[in-house]
Amino acid sequence: MKTYKMLPQISTSLLVAIFVLFFLEYCSPKNETFTSYRAKTLSRSVAKSAPEKIHITTHKTIRIDQYFQFLDSIVNKYDSITAYPLSEHLLVRANPWIIDTLKNTDYYYMKTRDSFIYNQKEMIVFPKGATLVLPDSTRAKQLLESFKKTRLSVNIPEFKLRIFMDTLRLYEFPVRVGRNEKKFLKMAGRMVDLKTETGSGTIVKHVRNPDYHNPVSGQQYLVTKRDDGKITKLPQIPFIETEINGIRNGQLIHPTTNPITLGKASSNGCIGTKEADAWVIYYYAPIGTKININYNLNVTDATGKKSVIQDIYK
Structure with missing residues (x-):
């Protein structure tokens, strides 16, 4: 009797599993595998649950000759979880102190401070432990609108x-x-x-x-x-x-x-x-x-x- 009762349950479970696999394989967006479909779904759920403001701390000193590669790495890493299109310009404008730091690498400005700069590319933009902030959605929208008006x-x-x-x-x-x-x-x-x-x-x-x-x-x-x-x-x-x-x-x-x-x-x-x-x-x-x-x-x-x-x- 126990065997007889278990057989329909096993059969039903198999049918459900087959149906789910069939749906994911053939009813998901065209040309997507189950893995990529699952990854995209997960990415979207992460984006919805991502914090509005993210703080990023530098783990090493960043000089001018490394500066753009470093910003690109941040954009590539966080663009998929922000509710807006992240870019280098948006990131820097949300952290205006970066512009001030870059302005201060001017040869003639440094000269007024009795400092001779032979190779500007070796100057430090971000010391180890510096913190950058990804803007929340409201601030990002304001900046993107200002770009259009500039x-x-x-x-x-x-x-x-x-x-x-x-x-x-x-x-x-x-x-x-x-x-x-x-x-x-x-x-x-x-x-x-x-x-x-x-x-x-x-x-x-x-x-x-x-x-x-x-x-x-x-x-x-x-x-x-x-x-x-x-x-x-x-x-x-x-x-x-x-x-x-x-x-x-x-x-x-x-x-x-x-x-x-x-x-x-x-x-x-x-x-x-x-x-x-x-x-x-x-x-x-x-x-x-x-x-x-x-x-x-x-x-x-x-x-x-x-x-x-x-x-x-x-």
């Missing part, structure tokens, strides 16, 4: 780059612009008008570990002569590529190691900034940020006073 504006003859959020001016930086001449550039393979071009467009690319080349000769530089006459290695600071009027013409926003040239038409067409300012601009200009490059001679200063400035390109 734009860059350059006025060539004024030698100014400004960062706006809607109509609010957040920053104003001195820049250098292209020279008023034409020259053969080996890197372009042709005669080039070096004047910085005007127009509207977007930020289309970041070069986080740029090479430095002389566009005239094509020669690569590994060191630079500073305004004080000292030689140092070139810093690792991102270059920002623009697309103006639908054309990528090689017009970049990037730092200069010779800030004595700021406020002048002295570049080969690019927009040059201080090293410290370049970090701020980079983190306020994620891919897709709008930019306007203007040539306005009629300007208004911070006090509301209007004036007409010099026509540098005539």
Whole structure:
């Protein structure tokens, strides 16, 4: 009698198991195995239960030459459990002290503190034990919305780059612009008008570990002569590529190691900034940020006073 009663129970269990396996194998999303389907389901449940704010502690010292790889590792690790798309720019803007730390690696800032920096890449960004915070959903949404409202504006003859959020001016930086001449550039393979071009467009690319080349000769530089006459290695600071009027013409926003040239038409067409300012601009200009490059001679200063400035390109 016991055997007879057990047989239907065993049969029913087997039927249920077969049905479950059949459902998972053939009714789960197309081309997914049971393992991948289970992993994705688990990932979604983890994302829903993940804490709104996550603190990340560095377990070793992070220098500038390791900095971007370290941020990428955080983004890759935590993007799947945040309720928003995590990115390097979002992470850093949620921890604004990082920008301040990077600004302080500027050669000329360190010089004011009686410190000579030969190789900026060896400077420390995160000491061991430093803490970064992943923002909660509310803060992340605010930052993502601010990215959409942010734009860059350059006025060539004024030698100014400004960062706006809607109509609010957040920053104003001195820049250098292209020279008023034409020259053969080996890197372009042709005669080039070096004047910085005007127009509207977007930020289309970041070069986080740029090479430095002389566009005239094509020669690569590994060191630079500073305004004080000292030689140092070139810093690792991102270059920002623009697309103006639908054309990528090689017009970049990037730092200069010779800030004595700021406020002048002295570049080969690019927009040059201080090293410290370049970090701020980079983190306020994620891919897709709008930019306007203007040539306005009629300007208004911070006090509301209007004036007409010099026509540098005539």
